[in-house]
Amino acid sequence: MHGLINRSIQHFLCKTYGAALWQAVAEAASVPAEGFEAMLPYDDALTFAMLDAAAGRLNKPRAALLEDCGAFLVSLEPVRRLLRFGGVDYADFLASLNELPARGRMALPELDLPSLTVTAEPDGQLLLRVQGQVPGWGLVLAGLLRAVADDYGALALIDRVPLDDEQDLVTVHLLDESHASGRRFDLALPVAS
Amino acid sequence: MTPGLPQSPVAEVPVAALGRLMPMFLWLGAQGDIRAVGPTLAKVCGGNAALVGRPFGEHFLIASPHQASAADPMPDLAGKRLHLALRQKPGTGLRGLAVPVGPAAQGGVLFNLSFGVGINEAVRDHGLTDTDFAPTELAMELLYLQEAKAAVMSELLALNARLQAAQRAAEAQALSDPLTGLANRRALELELARTVAEAARDGAGFALAHIDLDHFKAVNDTHGHAAGDRVLVHTANMLRAEARRSDLVARVGGDEFVLLLRGAIEPLALQALGERVIARLEVPVDFEGAPCRISASIGIALSHCYDPPDVDRMATDADAALYEAKRFGRGLCIVRSTGARGGAPAPAVATAPPPAAPPLSD
Known part of the structure; x- marks a missing residue:
């Protein structure tokens, strides 16, 4: 790892x-x-x-720990900023999740992130198929997606369904795009004081 | 004209739609007047009202092609890659391409521009957001990459600093004697090699003093190894105190020490130093109430007796002087002030006075 x-x-x-x-x-x-x-x-x-x-x-349970870990990542400002480059709003961010592994490789070529396939259900629900070398990525992603929703100020229901040892399904039901004001994100890094 | 391409113009596109497609377009009329601009370019230049209807040269400078004139940009710019700068904010550079509009450019010239490598500064200076860029632009990726790279670099720099500190610590450990903290044999050899090279280069002299403790075994046997260690640490501290900053004190064996003394020192001064060291070592060291008595024998060789200076022969001669001192009854310092020049074998001549004191006993 x-x-x-x-x-x-x-x-x-x-x-x-x-x-x-x-x-x-x-x-x-x-x-x-x-x-x-x-x-x-x-x-x-x-x-x-x-x-x-x-x-x-x-x-x-290890599962709860992994979800908390996913949420924790978003509390780190550099990580939060890199994630927020993914979209103007939460829907846009979700749509760009296909690119997450490629973005990871862009930052660090040897970083082996799980592959993500995003599909939309007729009712608007998003299905994220997470496939990694090791189990548990779906949990981390679920925790991370909840925290990112908060960051954008969106209200979403996020669940994780284990498929097998290496695959998870994460479902995202976006209820309200602008539920709260969300956190500010400027493209330019704030000048260090 | 590229073969196979239709000759007819693309269907007319409303200015607002053009702005969405190319947020940094600029449309000049045939007279060089600004007819329309995309929303991002307008934002950067102070708004539509300030631009539309004004001459191109009022807002833009042409950095290249160099021969183009901002006063009448039409004839020179169409179809060329170009670099522009903003008159109001010369720090903001723009690059792009211009194409003629309509037959014989009667409809003017259409530019599509971008910030190029200056994108970071442009984003900061003009407060740009994601929506200010066309989705086809790699602006977001570039900004993302820059931040990711900065984060990775700072991790790497921190890692380098930690590795360097660890390496220094390992080196210091590998070069010092753990008990006394003095340099070890390896450190002495490295230092000797450097000193000899210096001596060969600029003739700087140095002296090598081999010191062997006398009666040390008796201390170990009588009072135990802890007492022996105490005596060794005491000896190390005393030698460190006698040495100057430029000298090197090394422990090269159980009770063997070497002093590397830099500079051209007179044999008499070395003799005095040796005798002072012996006198100080002969003061008993207290170990748990028991006095531990030792002395030392010292043999010293001087570099200026050798031409060229030869560490191996100096060491051999210092050892020979040391054993001579032992033979004469211990507690003595013998300085070899004659050596071998031009490779002749060194005669075993002692210049020290014959032993005046009877050999020490335990």
Whole structure:
């Protein structure tokens, strides 16, 4: 697994549950003492050991942890900004999700994000088929899509249906495009003060 | 005319629709007056009202082609790639293409423009948004890529800094003796190689002092290894205190130390230094109430006795002087002030006074 993904999970656990929890998880999963490096590759097994250790210690299903992790990503300003480049509004953003893996590769060629296929149902519901090398991406995506909806100020019902070990279906029912005011997004980066 | 293309003009497109298709179009009449502009170009230039009906040259400068004149842009621009700048904001560059409108350009010239590489600045300076760009433009991708690249670069820079710090720490570890913190044999060899190269280049002299503790084994046997370690650390601290900043103190074996003394030092001064070191080492070191008594034998070789300076032979001669000191009864410093020039073997001559004190006993 790419270090960026591992480091995101590390950051999520550390910020959400505290450094002590992270230390315990790192020890249990034999994560390197200095944590993950965002720009180095790691064995997939390490990622799952880390997730299982965290789920065990927090007494929380791994699924819930992954969804929270997806939502957490959107709270990171650089990630939020990169996601918001995907569309003018939430509907536009959803329509561009097909391009998400390509956008990921644009940023980091070796980043192996799951492939996404978006189809629209006659009732307007969107079906996202998520296919990754490892299970759990649908959960992360569901959490992320909920947080992005909030960011745009849209109201949407988002569910995840597991299909098999490597495939998830995420359904998005967009109820109200402009439910709340949403967060501001300027194309130009704010000047650092 | 490209073969196979229909000759008839494309159906008339309303100005508003043209603006959606090409948000940065500019239409000049046959006289060079601005007839219409796309919404994004209008936004950048201060609005439609400021532009429409005004001469082209009032708002735009032609950066290239160089021979084109802003006063009468018609004849020169049609069909060419061009670079423009805004008169009001010369920092905003535009690039694009112009094509004639109507037969013999009677309908004027139509430009389609974009910001090119200056897109970042344009977005910032003019507060542009996603909707200001045509969906066919790669503007969003470019902006996205720039931010993604900045994030990746900062991660890489941080990684580099961490790796560099780790490398420095590993190097320092690999070059120092863990017990005393002095340089180890490897560090000494590196430093010697550098010093000899310097000496060969600019004739800077140096001296090599081999120091071997006397009665150290007895301290170990009588008081234990912890006491031995205490004595070694004490010796290291004392040598560090005697050395100057430019010198190097190394621990090269169990109770063997080497002092690399830079500069042309007189044999007498070296002799005095050696005797001072021995005197200080002979002051008993307290270990858990028990006095640990040691002394040292020292052999010193000077680089200016060798032409060219030869570290291996200096080391051999310093060792020979050291063993001579041991043979004379320990607790002595012997300085070799004659060496080998031009490769002749060094005679074993000691210039130190014969031992005045009886050999130390435990």
